[in-house]
Amino acid sequence: MVYKELLQGGEKIILVVVDGLGGLPVLGSFTELELANIPNLNSLAKRFPMGALESVGAGITPGSGPAHLSLFGYDPLKYIIGRGILEALGLDMEIREGDVAIRCNFATLKDGVITDRRAGRIPTEENRRIVEKLRSISKVEDVEIIWESGKEHRFVMVLRGDGLSEKVLETDPGKEGEKPIEPEPLDPSAEKTSRILKKILEISREILKDEDRGNFFLMRGYARLPKMEKFEEKWGLKAFGTASYPMYRGLAKLVGMYVPKDTPDFDAEIEEVEKNFENYDFFYIHYKDADKAGEDGDWKKKVLALEKFDSYLPRILKLGGIVAITGDHNTPSLLRSHSWHYVPLLITSLKAGYPTAWSFTEREAIRGSLGIRKSYELMPILLACAGRLKRFGA
């Protein structure tokens, strides 16, 4: 794209992502945003331009991966973040270029046949104990093996080394009473990976042989990072990202943002931004609670989550720079899930457009002067507002 040639210095940019921001009518045709008491957001809506964003395309409900990539300025149909990587990010694992991340399930094997694909959903503590044993497999050939426990029977394995590939057969036959599938290569480029996985399985069987239930494991969702330019390279911004959930921290790290640890809640996140404000050009701040409440189908809780977010706004606005407030996707409590609908957007700069709204709502957002755009178009708009894009052509 042409943007790279146009980059120049400018103001700081803050991207506030209210996860699951928008909704659908829940009561007498009002959405959670319309029902919430959000004086700070409503005041901004009267003073600044609004608009709406779409992550991927018509009718497509995005997961957190594509939704965030799009906000960071990457077309999510070009850069696919595989299941294994997201799972690893959710466990706060670091993923580097070339790594292969794999979702694993403990399973019970008897006479070579799977009798339980989830090892009786063993408790997380048991999972931790067994994964600790597996950590003795830390290297096969020149490949480093990294293990991390998830919940119940789930864990993640990451292979790190040269010449690895995700093009390997998944080993889960999908039902009990069958033999596990061998991790055969699906492509000649995956021969090394296949050989290493077979070796790992062989050693694991020995290590796990005395386990009752988790005496084996199945592998799915092999994934490598897509080749992608780092955020700083792409947009010329030294970037800082903060979130209280590991997956969002992971997504920020994926694109090369600096992400501090120890941000258990939104308060801690903002504190980190405050402390680091001088040292970066761009800040991504993630607010999770609206999405959680939406997923629970609890509109009252979502209203409260939005109100709580609103109360933090003065602190964010005090930081300075251009602030964009939007979501990665909507999570209407009506649907109890992410949705495909346009996500409200506001930019706290009169350089971004003119105010059109009376309140911060979905209905006002779609009529705003920023128009309706793809989420991955937000970054260049923010750069423009921050004075960071030169004129194109003379």
Added chain:
Amino acid sequence: MVYKELLQGGEKIILVVVDGLGGLPVLGSFTELELANIPNLNSLAKRFPMGALESVGAGITPGSGPAHLSLFGYDPLKYIIGRGILEALGLDMEIREGDVAIRCNFATLKDGVITDRRAGRIPTEENRRIVEKLRSISKVEDVEIIWESGKEHRFVMVLRGDGLSEKVLETDPGKEGEKPIEPEPLDPSAEKTSRILKKILEISREILKDEDRGNFFLMRGYARLPKMEKFEEKWGLKAFGTASYPMYRGLAKLVGMYVPKDTPDFDAEIEEVEKNFENYDFFYIHYKDADKAGEDGDWKKKVLALEKFDSYLPRILKLGGIVAITGDHNTPSLLRSHSWHYVPLLITSLKAGYPTAWSFTEREAIRGSLGIRKSYELMPILLACAGRLKRFGA
């Protein structure tokens, strides 16, 4: 596109196409929709989200072919339905993959020169009589020849067999006093087709030699079906289509919908849908009268046509499922023709968005929460509303 991987089961979908739905101001700045007494549509507008659609692109006035393909979810710039095929569909002919459909005109030939390119616009009955004679040419080599009378001097010939091509020279020289052009191949792949057409012309001259006026015919608009996935394959919906005009029935059949015969009017169409509602996932219902009135430049007639449509709505809504009400294109009586303007859209589901309108009009539609979209984006949105699209990415 990514949609195919996301398909799953869900609710039924009804697509109601009001041909020529929208208009332009005709009286003191009001459109036909604004002037019409349409209580059912206006009530829906208050309760459900609206939006607007564009079939092809800025300023492009679509014919019925591209306008319908776009509504069925096919980009009309990628899938071109040639003139010969549309003409054949308008005569209720069936077109199969590989067929070549040709628009033909009876013409008068004297001493090898065309003296009348339209054979004096012979009456349709005379056309029928002569076409019946031509039906004796039912096979040349291994190719089946199918003939169908149109109006006055027009008829359609369809070639059915292997290895046919539309890349043949049109035989109409465009003016009287010239010799007809020979149907020479424009491409080596069209040699067989050219040979067969020449043979047909040779036999026809003998058959038609005693005709006064229609003793010859000219061939134009050779067309084959574009390679396109069937609707059911593309969207995972078992589809039923109904229309009172052959061309629209033909367009539905082209994409593989089941289309009942004997639907002479809208009443009969709805009755067919009622009878078959249990057996299909998707229903396309076509309402013609608004377009006809618009083409006539008669805004009062268009108002009446819209009012008549409105009166059928309760029966359609009673069917169940998600109902989308839109047009293939607008036909403003001001223009006496199709137009390129955004076509109003309403979806009877609060999962589709939030209400923003006070009445079912063009002005309200473009500000609706469904936004302004390409017509071929409607299908994925309907799938999403019907719960038929899984999440994209994790």
